[in-house]
Amino acid sequence: YRELSFIDGLTQLYNSRHYYRTIKMEINRAIRYQQPLTILFIDVDNFKQYNDAHGHLEGDKILSHLGNTIKNHMRQADSAYRYGGEEFILVLPMTNSTNGAVVAERIRAEFKKENFSTVPGKTIHMTISVGIAQHRPGEDIKTFTNRADQLMYRAKQNGKDRSCSDAERQ
Numbered sequence: 001y002r003e004l005s006f007i008d009g010l011t012q013l014y015n016s017r018h019y020y021r022t023i024k025m026e027i028n029r030a031i032r033y034q035q036p037l038t039i040l041f042i043d044v045d046n047f048k049q050y051n052d053a054h055g056h057l058e059g060d061k062i063l064s065h066l067g068n069t070i071k072n073h074m075r076q077a078d079s080a081y082r083y084g085g086e087e088f089i090l091v092l093p094m095t096n097s098t099n100g101a102v103v104a105e106r107i108r109a110e111f112k113k114e115n116f117s118t119v120p121g122k123t124i125h126m127t128i129s130v131g132i133a134q135h136r137p138g139e140d141i142k143t144f145t146n147r148a149d150q151l152m153y154r155a156k157q158n159g160k161d162r163s164c165s166d167a168e169r170q
Helices: 016-032 047-054 056-072 097-111 141-157
Strands: 037-044 079-084 087-093 128-134 163-165
Touching (some): 016 037, 016 079, 016 087, 037 056, 037 097, 047 056, 056 079, 056 087, 087 097, 097 128, 097 163, 128 141, 141 163
Parallel strands (some): 128 163
Antiparallel strands (some): 037 087, 037 128
16 A cells, blocks of 8 residues: 555556655665766646646547656656646666666657647547756755756746757757
8 A cells, every 4th residue: 555655546656755765765775876966857848738628538548648648758767756736757877867867758759759739530649748857966956956947937938849959958
């Protein structure tokens, strides 16, 4: 039962409560071994409109599919979380933001291939926006997570269906 309290029922990914337990350990490990640590903050574009038009069951299929897409692009050391609503976080130990952008691009390209239309012969492709942040020395969990979130919002402002990395701004 204890395991279930950390798992999101829809996607079978960890939930945000478990993210905060895990990210602290990952940051400490990255500091101890002087290794980079990057997170991807992923949000489904135009999800509310799709959900309103097609209903929550269809919306749930999108979230479940994104969860599976993320799982399919993870290494054993990585961990994935449904952070809330249509937001997901992928934690990439021993990965800098440049390599994190490669992972983000693979997930983004794979996810947008799926047809979510409920009408035969019609196609609806959904997209994601991704913020990519590498942990900075002395940065606390909240600041690190918020920075990835802000980078994701910048990707949305730049037209959605893209990623925005802190590596681009250095």
